[in-house]
Amino acid sequence: MSDLGIASRANLEPIQDIAQRAGIPEEALELYGRYKAKIDTGLLHERTGTARGRVVLVSAMSPTPAGEGKSTVTVGLGDALSATGTRTMIALREPSLGPIFGMKGGATGGGYSQVLPMEDINMHFTGDFHAITSANNLLMALVDNHLHRGNELGIDPRRITFRRVLDVNDRALRQIVIGLGGPTEGMPREAGFDITVASEVMAVFCLATGIDDLRERLAAITVGYTFDRKPVTVADLNAQGAMTMLLKDALKPNLVQTMAGTPALIHGGPFANIAHGCNSVIATNTARALADVVVTEAGFGADLGAEKFMDIKARFAGFEPSAAVVVATVRALKMHGGVAKDALGAENVDAVRAGLCNLERHVTNIGKFGVTPVVAVNRFHTDTEAELDVVIQWCRERGVEAAVAEVWGRGAAGGAELAQKVLAAIQKPQEFSPLYELELSVEEKISTIVREIYGGAGVEYSAEARRALERIHANGWDAMPVCMAKTQYSFSDDASLLGAPEGFTLHVRDLIPKTGAGFIVALTGSVMTMPGLPKVPAAMRMDVDAQGRAVGLF
């Protein structure tokens, strides 16, 4: 049965009931239909006081292109923790419309570990991404209007770094020329669209601790540079107020439920490459104010997702992660053990063993943040007992807590052992610390990540990156954390270097200061900020049935 098929058979509770069990007072609830609600966090915090819940991050080993099921494990673990009587909340990213119409795939979990109503969550939801698109594009309309109306600030049209966004996979908008048609039609210049989740407004939205912090971060966004190379910010255009107004309702976190009735906050969804790849700080902190344990997720493998979660999100949000689940799959282990993509279905115990070097480095890395790792082997139907045993045995020998998770097929029951291991892990004394101090130079921060997390030997900067480093230094932006944009398939910047490569050099192509989000993106290799559609887009088979329900959505 498809995820949508399973989801449509679920019995949803009215969201008011979910809210009540979660301790959310009715006056703080803004309903969006029967099964979705926004939470007025101002009204909530008057009631709940300070946040106190422990944060469990769900991350993963270096994944296969098909993904290892992090969202499914996050939901299943949340349900399994709930089943033990632990006050649990889940915090996840909102899905982008782009990939939904491109390739099959959402971000609402799968099988019997889904957040619901998955159809709504995957389509418009409560409109947050549309609000972000609007705020981003209002800013750009103001920028181009400024050029057209005399360019008082002296913005160099060749050095406008901010782009427009749409929540659609639209290759043809990557590189465009705008303002054509003569003097009444704007100032011609090169421009382009990114997908909404790649917008710095999205990153800002997800790192903001409240509406005032949101306005401040928006004001600090750099949109480009003047002819004499001075940064031009949103504050220079005085656009932060209108942008904040467009975002004020979106900033309230969205409450939904899992198939087992566990409350889940789904809010924000920044890219995991040019941004930090986790749900909003506001959602995580709201969940911490309501629950004893918050299960949340970060995009990509732990080298990217967990590192950024610790060094950017947790640092900015002011909480200390209590445990990190590293999702592993037999498939991914076999791939890292040298098996070709089309042979991953066949049993191969030796390859699993050979691929453990990848998992090992991720597990060790988690420890470097002073956080306890727990391995979750996300079981697929092609996995054999012998293969699973190798992983569990290996973990046991190294003193790493581990459990096989069967949450896709069995829901909470399939995550019971994992839940016990996680509960044990968060009881242990923690000594969380980010990997690096912000006072280090940008190069030192990058070197630290490459050496400590990636296992690489050194870093090489392109001429462009060197120039960017100089500008960053000249503008006094050195003290921001670094947001690595790197392939998720390898510890290195070469996607084909599987396992646990050593001695490699990481090539930094460019450095992009995101002064609103408050981090410096280090680009290694090419990063796609506007995906394209495949030859036969998934959109082709979608429709609405006679009962008004979505058809063909997963």
Add this chain to the structure above:
Amino acid sequence: MSDLGIASRANLEPIQDIAQRAGIPEEALELYGRYKAKIDTGLLHERTGTARGRVVLVSAMSPTPAGEGKSTVTVGLGDALSATGTRTMIALREPSLGPIFGMKGGATGGGYSQVLPMEDINMHFTGDFHAITSANNLLMALVDNHLHRGNELGIDPRRITFRRVLDVNDRALRQIVIGLGGPTEGMPREAGFDITVASEVMAVFCLATGIDDLRERLAAITVGYTFDRKPVTVADLNAQGAMTMLLKDALKPNLVQTMAGTPALIHGGPFANIAHGCNSVIATNTARALADVVVTEAGFGADLGAEKFMDIKARFAGFEPSAAVVVATVRALKMHGGVAKDALGAENVDAVRAGLCNLERHVTNIGKFGVTPVVAVNRFHTDTEAELDVVIQWCRERGVEAAVAEVWGRGAAGGAELAQKVLAAIQKPQEFSPLYELELSVEEKISTIVREIYGGAGVEYSAEARRALERIHANGWDAMPVCMAKTQYSFSDDASLLGAPEGFTLHVRDLIPKTGAGFIVALTGSVMTMPGLPKVPAAMRMDVDAQGRAVGLF
């Protein structure tokens, strides 16, 4: 006090209470916060049976650039009718975000005749426009992906007529070149963005009678032409299912309330030039199923708004308007009487009298549809009693029902007399018929409108329009009604020809078949489908205050 100031002092009722009084069963209600709800019309119609309410259209004389307050009169009249004990509903368009950040001005009425919560309605509301933007732009991503992936249909990139949209005033996107950057980045071609309200998807959305009709109309949209000049439709790209899915929730009409607690449906908002300029058929028909009288509005003056309302909307929706209010103002009459814009504030009885020729033609035109006109003189604080008397006296002499409306300042009480006149008018026997039969040729339809409604002598077609006529004929599209795109300031296509010009020739520049919406747009003069921002956009003074409320919004 500002409209926002007055609105923020209003006491809103929970939307469930409004719904209950309107006869909407609770199970048909989908809440969006406390004061907005979508109505599941499927569930509703099981309860209410066939629609029966009488439709009162609010239109206007040829307006001044500042507008004559049609929305305010619509809301005030609705409240005044409610106050008489008549079961009344109001149906209005949703406002576009574009003009809100450009110039001051919303579409939620004013003073003590507003729909609430005006702040929400003017900003994202329930996300309908964002859904329309998404559906429009998914279609265009599919079109450009088709070109990039081999162009099996043979679409001529120079003859793609459909454009992308954004709900923002962004001049620089009017004429652009997309697909630059080499073979992996799409096929280069000229393109452009319109504002969302100008999208044919918006027109389709507003004319659809249900989800199946929506899908059919979407499928019939022409996106461009092949190299051998055959139309390419949405159906050829098989995009109608996914587009319908993106629109399925948006298609449910939105319930809000006026300041006096009258239920109002605010749904859809097509342009009044290249589209028909009224709220959705679904909203109007839903209101007709619930109320005895439905007060609704059409954009621009009656030569455009009322004509299209009768000849396009009422014809497609299958209802017969029972009365048409023609909003007049002393200001507009003085302008048509020859007074310059900066002298409209001073008393000038003679000019008012001289300007009555404009009102007269509009009133006569309403009669040509077999609908009873009622003149509403929307009072402004600069109007004198002598000026108002001239208008009322003139109406009395001609046997036209008329009343002064003071709904901005006094709400329902200021519309009491107007309500009585409207109630009397709808009791009269009506013989509604559209102005022309669909079987006429396109030229005959246009000639009929120009002769009967505009008072013009003839029509001249540009060479481009002639070619378009041939293509329309060749494609068998003649039987569609015509949607005139003309300046709203004059009966002619010359905005400076005020009063009631005669003997003029209307110049049709081009004809655009909107095969999804089901009408042919006749372009006269230049029509702006993507507005620009002024030197100092209204966005600059907007923000959110410490209580989370919008500031600077009107």
